[in-house]
Amino acid sequence: MNASSSDLINCDSCTIRTQPLFRHLTEEEIQDISLNKITEFFKRGSVIYQEGNRMKGFYCVNNGIVKIYKTGFDGKQQIVRFARKGDIIGYRSVISNEPACTTTEVLEDCILCHIPAEILLRLVKNNGSFALELMKLTCKELGEANAYITDIAQKTVKERLAEILVHLDDDFGTDANGILMISLTREELANMVGTATESVIRLLSEFRGSGLIEVNGRKIKILDRPGLKYIANM
Amino acid sequence: MNASSSDLINCDSCTIRTQPLFRHLTEEEIQDISLNKITEFFKRGSVIYQEGNRMKGFYCVNNGIVKIYKTGFDGKQQIVRFARKGDIIGYRSVISNEPACTTTEVLEDCILCHIPAEILLRLVKNNGSFALELMKLTCKELGEANAYITDIAQKTVKERLAEILVHLDDDFGTDANGILMISLTREELANMVGTATESVIRLLSEFRGSGLIEVNGRKIKILDRPGLKYIANM
DNA sequence: CGGTACGTTGAGTCATATCAACCATAGTGG
């Protein structure tokens, strides 16, 4: 299902290297990663790791989109975030040395680089700037998680769905036709909002009726972003 | 309302120093904190910092209990966690250099030590072990937040209330009479569960009727912990 | 003594989940 090769992608010339997290790495540290990483291909639907797995490293997303979710009591997925080019996943479990508490599944065919746990721990310990950037990342995620808790606890399903459409617009943008550049099933939308699939369908068609969006299968076009923000109380 | 004094509490002899986060600090680093920290007293109801505040440092809880919440659209509080002896608060905003995204309010009279932002950033940069421990802490919080999201999104109010009673038991324990050692109003319980005050009242009395708990004002005694865990699907 | 904050209970309403039926599409195998 996936082939691995160290030299398919070279960290030295990888654009992700210029992002805040990796910007402060020394030439030596980049080489260390480049030599020890494993690059893998994953197709849509592949599970990269699951709740309960012991992680031997973390992944850097070179391409594609993955969804990260927790499985609830009755097996229902709760999507907590997505990761795309430049994001890293699975680092939480490496740092806290606990089993993974989320499952990661490919939404759009991916190229991932697997980097051994020891390297991450070494970087945190030896490169203060890297440690600080990684902490910033975690703190940002934590802030978003807290905001999400408040939203789910206090907003209605309609408000939350409107908000999530706006967030998807922020995070993934639109193509030349104004179509959101992430393709989700109704069920996946429901698993983000924390509601039933049928409710999402009904609300999407309500939004369509109000001229807020245009829907064509999984293609969603946002017509009235301010209107959505208004509904979402943003 | 609060007096400050650097020498009321000396970090050198503070028991919190033995906890994972501060254990790896050098003598010199401890002195640095001890000389630059400010110890303050806060009474129940005091607000320590609010959403939107720029933080000039973080706090170490020496004594007492504080609640940390976000304010929703309609002003309703969503409690995201508590902090008590040995916990640190406000560090998230210092690290990410963003305004605070939560408000912190005293539940039980507190002694807090305020430590300047520069010291925290210096420690993260220069002491790898400290950076790692702080990251572990953040990752743990993040894991809990994700679990909370899933719970709120998927469980009923009854299940969530039962779960929160179990968590309060875990985190704060009980006194000699089996009473939970944290005193919360019905409204505060509702603000944790994400529901209306009336719903909490009705469910508490239902739990009492089923012999799961004993209630006397704000004093809650857990009689059947397994029963609560069963209800909570834990 | 009145005021304020908290707690309790009942009744009515509404948002949302659940259940069920049905359609569209695409891939599969005989």
Add this chain to the structure above:
DNA sequence: CCACTATGGTTGATATGACTCAACGTACCG
């Protein structure tokens, strides 16, 4: 090529969990 199956999407009917509103009780406090 045609049933066959699986998956996802849609719609309607129904049930119900939980919120809201309102009234009232209780306790504490200056």
